[in-house]
Amino acid sequence: MLTDADRLALADRLRAAERDRKPIPPLVRERPDLTAADAYAIQLVNIRRRAGAVVGHKVGLSSRAMQQMMGVEEPDYGHLMADMRLSETEPADPARYCYPRVEIEVAFLLGADLPGADCTERDVLAATEFFAPSIELIDSRIEDWAISLADTIADNASSAGFVVGAGRVRPGEIDIRGIDAVLHRDGEPVARGRSDAVLGNPVTAVAWLARTVARFGVRLRAGHLVLPGACARAVDAHPGSVFRAEFTGLGDVRLSFAGGAGC
Numbered sequence: 001m002l003t004d005a006d007r008l009a010l011a012d013r014l015r016a017a018e019r020d021r022k023p024i025p026p027l028v029r030e031r032p033d034l035t036a037a038d039a040y041a042i043q044l045v046n047i048r049r050r051a052g053a054v055v056g057h058k059v060g061l062s063s064r065a066m067q068q069m070m071g072v073e074e075p076d077y078g079h080l081m082a083d084m085r086l087s088e089t090e091p092a093d094p095a096r097y098c099y100p101r102v103e104i105e106v107a108f109l110l111g112a113d114l115p116g117a118d119c120t121e122r123d124v125l126a127a128t129e130f131f132a133p134s135i136e137l138i139d140s141r142i143e144d145w146a147i148s149l150a151d152t153i154a155d156n157a158s159s160a161g162f163v164v165g166a167g168r169v170r171p172g173e174i175d176i177r178g179i180d181a182v183l184h185r186d187g188e189p190v191a192r193g194r195s196d197a198v199l200g201n202p203v204t205a206v207a208w209l210a211r212t213v214a215r216f217g218v219r220l221r222a223g224h225l226v227l228p229g230a231c232a233r234a235v236d237a238h239p240g241s242v243f244r245a246e247f248t249g250l251g252d253v254r255l256s257f258a259g260g261a262g263c
């Protein structure tokens with residue numbers, strides 16, 4: 001376990017990397033003793049420093065496709081902040097990111113608080129008001145995406161932004177395990193997946209999240225958004241990229257990037 005001062009120093013480095021868009025070497029290279037508990041504490045230091053509200057949470061690395069892509073074997077979570085919300089109509093500025101990638105996810109919009117340590121899949125379905133189509137923009141403040149589990153946890157689960165499409169479907173109106181999703185970049189299909197790629201059922205990922213955040217004194221609240229994890233590989237975004245994702249039964253969602261230079 002790191003000391004509070006060690007954690008603060010690593011949080012400072014990640015914060016500067018994000019602010020200056022200058023990625024840093026993996027934290028575990030310098031601190032091989034960095035644990036997941038240290039990393040969540042570092043994540044929280046930087047979340048508390050940010051202006052604006054927490055509007056939800058994300059689960060990362062909950063599908064085999066993403067675990068294989070990142071070389072990490074277990075899920076983690078991060079915070080979604082109000083200023084991470086992107087627009088379907090306003091292009092995102094690629095210069096704000098280091099190595100932006102786009103993922104397709106079925107979003108959960110919570111209509112009631114979830115229980116913590118005992119949360120079940122039944123609780124998740126009861127508390128979910130709507131499912132919606134979404135895209136998560138992930139980014140790494142660690143050089144070349146060379147992340148270990150602890151690196152990505154400390155770096156807010158590599159989250160950078162999200163956009164939710166207009167479609168809204170209530171649980172009970174759709175088989176949440178059988179939603180097919182396809183991501184198009186510049187008109188070409190570049191990734192496909194099915195919602196059950198996420199831990200067999202995205203509802204399972206949200207129940208896992210509720211139980212896991214409870215260990216850190218956090219609850220998933222009514223009005224919050226939960227992204228349960230990508231159901232397909234993430235795809236690189238470039239200046240000028242235009243993405244559209246289609247979800248059977250849920251509708252579509254778009255995200256585009258302005259032209260210009262990233263870091």
Ligand SMILES: C[C@H](O)CC(=O)C(=O)O
Nearest residue numbers: 060061066157158229230
């Ligand atoms: C590295 C990211 O957490 C991946 C992610 O967002 C996902 O798997 O979903």
